[in-house]
Amino acid sequence: xxxxxxxxxxxxxxxxxxxxxxxxxxxxxxxxxxxxxxxxxxxxxxxxxxxxxxxxxxxxxxxxxxxxxxxxxxxxxxxxxxxxxxxxxxxxxxxxxxxxxxxxxxxxxxxxxxxxxxxxxxxxxxxxxxxxxxxxxxxxxxxxxxxxxxxxxxxxxxxxxxxxxxxxxxxxxxxxxxxxxxxxxxxxxxxxxxxxxxxxxxxxxxxxxxxxxxxxxxxxxxxxxxxxxxxxxxxxxxxxxxxxxxxxxxxxxxxxxxxxxxxxxxxxxxxxxxxxxxxxxxxxxxxxxxxxxxxxxxxxxxxxxxxxxxxxxxxxxxxxxxxxxxxxxxxxxxxxxxxxxxxxxxxxxxxxxxxxxxxxxxxxxxxxxxxxxxxxxxxxxxxxxxxxxxx
Amino acid sequence: xxxxxxxxxxxxxxxxxxxxxxxxxxxxxxxxxxxxxxxxxxxxxxxxxxxxxxxxxxxxxxxxxxxxxxxxxxxxxxxxxxxxxxxxxxxxxxxxxxxxxxxxxxxxxxxxxxxxxxxxxxxxxxxxxxxxxxxxxxxxxxxxxxxxxxxxxxxxxxxxxxxxxxxxxxxxxxxxxxxxxxxxxxxxxxxxxxxxxxxxxxxxxxxxxxxxxxxxxxxxxxxxxxxxxxxxxxxxxxxxxxxxxxxxxxxxxxxxxxxxxxxxxxxxxxxxxxxxxxxxxxxxxxxxxxxxxxxxxxxxxxxxxxxxxxxxxxxxxxxxxxxxxxxxxxxxxxxxxxxxxxxx
Numbered sequence: 001x002x003x004x005x006x007x008x009x010x011x012x013x014x015x016x017x018x019x020x021x022x023x024x025x026x027x028x029x030x031x032x033x034x035x036x037x038x039x040x041x042x043x044x045x046x047x048x049x050x051x052x053x054x055x056x057x058x059x060x061x062x063x064x065x066x067x068x069x070x071x072x073x074x075x076x077x078x079x080x081x082x083x084x085x086x087x088x089x090x091x092x093x094x095x096x097x098x099x100x101x102x103x104x105x106x107x108x109x110x111x112x113x114x115x116x117x118x119x120x121x122x123x124x125x126x127x128x129x130x131x132x133x134x135x136x137x138x139x140x141x142x143x144x145x146x147x148x149x150x151x152x153x154x155x156x157x158x159x160x161x162x163x164x165x166x167x168x169x170x171x172x173x174x175x176x177x178x179x180x181x182x183x184x185x186x187x188x189x190x191x192x193x194x195x196x197x198x199x200x201x202x203x204x205x206x207x208x209x210x211x212x213x214x215x216x217x218x219x220x221x222x223x224x225x226x227x228x229x230x231x232x233x234x235x236x237x238x239x240x241x242x243x244x245x246x247x248x249x250x251x252x253x254x255x256x257x258x259x260x261x262x263x264x265x266x267x268x269x270x271x272x273x274x275x276x277x278x279x280x281x282x283x284x285x286x287x288x289x290x291x292x293x294x295x296x297x298x299x300x301x302x303x304x305x306x307x308x309x310x311x312x313x314x315x316x317x318x319x320x321x322x323x324x325x326x327x328x329x330x331x332x333x334x335x336x337x338x339x340x341x342x343x344x345x346x347x348x349x350x351x352x353x354x355x356x357x358x359x360x361x362x363x364x365x366x367x368x369x370x371x372x373x374x375x376x377x378x379x380x381x382x383x384x385x386x387x388x389x390x391x
Numbered sequence: 392x393x394x395x396x397x398x399x400x401x402x403x404x405x406x407x408x409x410x411x412x413x414x415x416x417x418x419x420x421x422x423x424x425x426x427x428x429x430x431x432x433x434x435x436x437x438x439x440x441x442x443x444x445x446x447x448x449x450x451x452x453x454x455x456x457x458x459x460x461x462x463x464x465x466x467x468x469x470x471x472x473x474x475x476x477x478x479x480x481x482x483x484x485x486x487x488x489x490x491x492x493x494x495x496x497x498x499x500x501x502x503x504x505x506x507x508x509x510x511x512x513x514x515x516x517x518x519x520x521x522x523x524x525x526x527x528x529x530x531x532x533x534x535x536x537x538x539x540x541x542x543x544x545x546x547x548x549x550x551x552x553x554x555x556x557x558x559x560x561x562x563x564x565x566x567x568x569x570x571x572x573x574x575x576x577x578x579x580x581x582x583x584x585x586x587x588x589x590x591x592x593x594x595x596x597x598x599x600x601x602x603x604x605x606x607x608x609x610x611x612x613x614x615x616x617x618x619x620x621x622x623x624x625x626x627x628x629x630x631x632x633x634x635x636x637x638x639x640x641x642x643x644x645x646x647x648x649x650x651x652x653x654x655x656x657x658x659x660x661x662x663x664x665x666x667x668x669x670x671x672x673x674x675x676x677x678x679x680x681x682x683x684x685x686x687x688x689x690x691x692x693x694x695x696x697x698x699x700x701x702x703x704x705x706x707x708x709x710x711x712x713x714x715x716x717x718x719x720x721x722x723x724x725x726x727x728x729x730x731x732x733x734x735x
Contacts, residue, residue, distance in 0.1 A: 043721070046721055047721045047722075050670060050718060050721050051670070051721075051722075066714065066717070067717060067718050067720075067721065070714040070715060070717065070718045071670050071671055071718050072671055072674075073671075117677075201581065202579045202580075202581045202582075374717060374720075376580045376713065376717070377579055377580050377581070378580075378717045378720045379530055379577065379578060379579070379580065379716050379717060379719055379720040380577050380578065380579035380580065380581075381720070382720040382721075383531070383532045383533060383576065383577030383720075384577065386532065386723075387533065
């Protein structure tokens with residue numbers, strides 16, 4: 001019989017893509033703690049964060065900060081207890097590279113706690129979340145099918161609803177992500193125009209959903225996915241040739257021989273960020289352990305690990321010190337790989353000579369068209385989206 | 392199981408309602424009780440003739456409930472048939488001589504219940520409960536309201552149910568789809584904003600009028616209540632706090648059209664109740680401090696300042712309620728009343 005560990009224990013809630021085993025093992029070793037990962041897809045994770053804030057200590061969240069702040073599931077982070085705050089990439093702190101978009105939904109939009117208990121980009125001594133990662137998403141396609149379907153046309157979101165891809169398309173089932181991608185597709189094809197694509201109104205949601213329902217009924221979509229592995233299955237065995245795809249999935253599919261390309265849409269990417277939040281219920285030693293975990297995330301080590309699946313660390317320069325030069329040059333520099341590179345699990349995911357789709361960190365992040373967001377009409381959207389999924 | 396848990400909640404909801412919302416009696420029950428008491432006390436003497444039409448006129452109701460009440464009294468052998476339209480007080484077979492009396496002159500004590508509003512139209516008796524149940528489902532999807540199940544649930548006729556639903560339709564709370572089904576939800580932030588927008592216009596104006604009749608003692612009682620109570624509000628405490636200002640003060644006016652207009656924009660209260668019941672208690676302090684300012688201005692005899700404070704409060708409440716509606720988006724498959732069928 002094994003004795004229960006006396007080491008401090010931390011329950012971390014988050015998604016499959018971030019709470020990977022190498023991260024957990026390294027954090028346990030570096031911090032001398034026991035980490036209990038609570039893995040869920042993005043919607044289940046936020047549901048749990050809102051309805052059971054005492055069931056986790058730290059939440060690796062994804063664009064949900066205003067929801068979990070409204071439900072009083074999280075507590076402010078005292079910046080005086082964070083080492084390395086000033087090294088967080090400007091992008092995620094003040095959004096200098098993201099002007100002209102729905103920047104209030106970007107990583108910096110709801111970052112700081114204001115005196116009236118609201119969240120805003122105006123700096124203060126307390127933050128709602130600790131930025132850890134960011135990146136961009138775009139449709140991924142099977143290279144050979146693209147060539148025979150659309151020839152040499154430039155990459156476009158419009159393909160998601162283009163008849164030429166009929167029966168070969170999958171969509172993300174998460175309403176927040178799915179609606180933005182559908183809106184990008186309809187805007188790109190010239191079918192609809194939106195006042196603010198990151199904050200769609202009721203009529204815009206109705207218009208999009210009715211087109212999607214029509215498309216679904218005629219068999220345009222081959223599937224829907226909730227997390228990366230589901231998307232990979234759809235592309236490796238399900239006959240899907242085009243779908244929005246996350247970076248780790250692109251490299252995992254290539255490892256099993258599916259030649260997937262992450263597109264560089266002329267309209268721009270859908271930007272995302274991830275950050276850590278503290279449960280409102282933790283105090284004392286657990287809170288202290290949670291702060292140690294937060295600071296560890298800025299150390300660069302976890303950022304370096306997740307850079308190897310295509311994510312960008314909030315402290316890129318710190319992550320750089322844990323990456324080999326050729327890794328840095330490929331993942332952040334947009335240069336061709338000088339040798340084979342491995343993923344976070346040690347398996348080869350990049351071959352010598354490969355170049356990252358979309359280029360360097362700077363050029364990819366500068367190409368964000370819209371940030372993921374929980375829109376003002378989120379409730380209406382979720383209910384209408386369900387109608388679409390059930391149609 | 393779902394049905395049982397729903398019933399439990401419904402009963403709890405009923406017990407949480409304020410004293411003025413006690414379960415009202417049905418017309419026939421009132422008529423039957425009053426007549427039975429009058430017969431037993433001797434106010435209605437043996438031999439007195441009771442015609443359906445006369446009794447209906449006496450109580451100010453239609454004939455069917457009177458017919459039902461008289462049937463019940465006959466079954467109890469307190470009255471018996473005189474002819475097709477009338478009865479005689481007293482047990483059957485006693486051969487009493489009919490006494491034709493002006494019932495209006497008898498001390499039947501029915502002025503008080505009429506004046507207190509207990510004798511409301513059938514639809515009024517169930518309206519508040521049905522409205523609350525339908526509004527409660529709106530944030531969680533699109534629901535079809537089944538008239539048949541609703542009739543069965545409240546044991547009332549289709550006519551009554553249609554009265555209720557037509558009024559809700561008139562207030563924009565439910566819609567009819569192209570197949571003429573009654574549809575509730577899904578609730579949008581824009582819909583919520585529209586309710587707040589109306590309240591921002593109407594409530595401050597009503598408060599200025601109401602301020603002429605609100606006594607300092609009445610206001611002070613309510614202001615003093617703000618300083619007691621928990622920092623976090625469940626649905627019941629929240630309701631009480633809101634009622635002190637938005638019902639007791641704002642609606643203390645004689646203009647019934649204005650009262651109706653304001654009442655048609657109370658959907659936001661339902662969203663906050665849902666949040667407090669299903670997500671987490673609501674922080675009392677911002678609401679309390681905003682209400683306090685309104686009461687203070689009223690106590691200082693400054694209705695214009697009170698109206699401005701009320702408008703500011705409604706603006707702030709709109710923003711808070713919007714955020715709460717967003718949080719409700721994470722809930723799915725929420726139990727609803729049995730006559731509501733999810734259509735998506």
